[in-house]
Amino acid sequence: MIAGLTKAERQLSLAVLTVLALCGLAFAAIGRNDPIGTHGFIILLVAIGVACVVIAGYYAPEPDKEQLSRYYDDPTRVGIILSMAWAVFGLFFGVWVAALLAWPELTFDAGWASFGRIRPVHTTGVIFGFGGNALIATSLHVLQRTTRARLPDQFSPWFVLIGYNLFCILAVSGYFMGLTQSKEYAEAEWYADIWLVIVWVVYFLIYIRTLQRRKEPHIYVANWYYMAFILVVAILHIVNNLAVPVSFGHAKSYSLFSGVQDAMTQWWYGHNAVAFFLTAGFLGMMYYYLPKRAGRPIFSYRLSIISFWGIVFMYMWAGSHHLHYTALPQWVQTLGMTFSVVLLVPSWASAGNALATLNGAWGKVRDDATLRFMMVAAVFYGLSTFEGSFMAIRAVNSLSHYTDWTVGHVHAGALGWVAMISFGSIYALVPWMWNRERMYSSKLVELHFWLALAGTVVYVFAMWNSGIIQGLMWRTYNESGTLAYSFIDSLVAMHPYYIARTLGGLLFLLGALVGCYNIWMTIRQAGGRLVFQGPEVDKPALTPPALQAGE
Amino acid sequence: MDLDYQTVVAFSKSWGLFYMIALAIGVLVYTFWPRNKKRFDQAKKSILDKDDKPWN
Structure with a gap:
């Protein structure tokens, strides 16, 4: 991997790693009696570890002109592997935290294993670890293929990938130690947040610089989604994490906002994290890998543009539906509710566009589990966006809020849409990236598909039942006008559903493990047929490519 | 005129509507x-072309 970097880039890497190591050392020294000291040591270790890799390959020959004229896919390959590793980690903690609800003694009396700590480990592990790495890996691939240009340099994609994973490690290890900002999906503390801003700016610059170098005049719609994802997540992250640390040697910080303003900022962030991290980015994935795998162009390009702008401009206003019946002004609640309902239009336009693309290729969907992953993802996207619009209506929300229905809705989106489209894209991408004709075993892809689908369905149905029972029990009054059930009554009623959801999550985890094995064997496969190998590819095309561009 | 809560609300309730409509019209046009x-037709088909190396 180091062989792909030029000499100057290797020196730059070492310089950056030295600065990072010094920052780690400073934190470790200043924060001796604080969790920030442990994080200092983690930063120091990561910096030294990566520096060792760079030094080991430092004297490898530099990439020649021919290598530099091809696409740069090393970061994508590593990103895929990291993504699958985080998937297993995050899903494992998901199963554990689900089991805790059914069997609370499973904390084994360890503070770090309490529900409040391992729940954010699960959410960060799957959303940022699995989803984020999948987004970075696929975006770098899609960006180069659709612009027909190589990434501008070799250093910055590695900075983004490794820096992003360092952020995830700091976040997750912080939760185990009890560090949190207590903001949903934004639990990581101030220094990790600042680090993520730096990483994210570099990520955005990679996009802009590659687009400047593009040979294809039109910017394909998938890139618009990926760019919206990067740009808006940067804005959300910066605003929601505005906070004042107790001191520079202290991990704890206090938010700049207070009261209902803080709640509104948080849910403006929280819902747009769903919109731009978990939706826009993965729609970018869908708009490239689904047509590519099906071998058919997207059904309507115009529809994809309209739904893009619809999603971008309407999601921004939907966050206040998380704060129905609170101190938030009534008109802001109504605004959020209205935009959430209207959002159904661009959401279903995207889901319909994906399914209409497959119309005429149902034979392929039947035979190819990879394409079926993407098809089911589009179906779940349609289902969960409908459900989301429905639940945002104030009257419905009075039943669903604070119940497991919300949890079921999130998982219909996260398992059914985000994870399915990611697995489908990764199965399409792995053979291309490692020059194999196909995955090691298509039977195992099939097995993964059914495990994932069964797991999702079991999970979502369990939570629907559980949530609605819970909501109804909480609002049932007896003749004297007092509540008919105590909270503990509803808890007892939930127990069988919590067992069922643990089982559903376990099936999903098993599927991801099968996927990891399959990907590992595909990479290791000895004598795998190298598809694109031959002199015609190693050398620049002799025919003027301008003809291709203009045809 | 003071820039208080009521002013901001009045502004966002009225102009918010118009700019969203203007934006929608712009996108549709x-x-x-x-x-x-x-x-657009070319864009949707070009991703299916051979893509094993960048164009020079």
Whole structure:
């Protein structure tokens, strides 16, 4: 991997790693009696570890002109592997935290294993670890293929990938130690947040610089989604994490906002994290890998543009539906509710566009589990966006809020849409990236598909039942006008559903493990047929490519 | 005039509507502008072309 970097880039890497190591050392020294000291040591270790890799390959020959004229896919390959590793980690903690609800003694009396700590480990592990790495890996691939240009340099994609994973490690290890900002999906503390801003700016610059170098005049719609994802997540992250640390040697910080303003900022962030991290980015994935795998162009390009702008401009206003019946002004609640309902239009336009693309290729969907992953993802996207619009209506929300229905809705989106489209894209991408004709075993892809689908369905149905029972029990009054059930009554009623959801999550985890094995064997496969190998590819095309561009 | 809560609310309740409508019209015009049709058709088909190396 180091062989792909030029000499100057290797020196730059070492310089950056030295600065990072010094920052780690400073934190470790200043924060001796604080969790920030442990994080200092983690930063120091990561910096030294990566520096060792760079030094080991430092004297490898530099990439020649021919290598530099091809696409740069090393970061994508590593990103895929990291993504699958985080998937297993995050899903494992998901199963554990689900089991805790059914069997609370499973904390084994360890503070770090309490529900409040391992729940954010699960959410960060799957959303940022699995989803984020999948987004970075696929975006770098899609960006180069659709612009027909190589990434501008070799250093910055590695900075983004490794820096992003360092952020995830700091976040997750912080939760185990009890560090949190207590903001949903934004639990990581101030220094990790600042680090993520730096990483994210570099990520955005990679996009802009590659687009400047593009040979294809039109910017394909998938890139618009990926760019919206990067740009808006940067804005959300910066605003929601505005906070004042107790001191520079202290991990704890206090938010700049207070009261209902803080709640509104948080849910403006929280819902747009769903919109731009978990939706826009993965729609970018869908708009490239689904047509590519099906071998058919997207059904309507115009529809994809309209739904893009619809999603971008309407999601921004939907966050206040998380704060129905609170101190938030009534008109802001109504605004959020209205935009959430209207959002159904661009959401279903995207889901319909994906399914209409497959119309005429149902034979392929039947035979190819990879394409079926993407098809089911589009179906779940349609289902969960409908459900989301429905639940945002104030009257419905009075039943669903604070119940497991919300949890079921999130998982219909996260398992059914985000994870399915990611697995489908990764199965399409792995053979291309490692020059194999196909995955090691298509039977195992099939097995993964059914495990994932069964797991999702079991999970979502369990939570629907559980949530609605819970909501109804909480609002049932007896003749004297007092509540008919105590909270503990509803808890007892939930127990069988919590067992069922643990089982559903376990099936999903098993599927991801099968996927990891399959990907590992595909990479290791000895004598795998190298598809694109031959002199015609190693050398620049002799025919003027301008003809291709203009045809 | 003071820039207080009521002023901001009045502004966002009125102008918010108009700018969203203007934006929607803008997007629709761009999408259905006849001259863009060829570019969009080409864009949706070009991702299926051979893509094993960058264009020079």
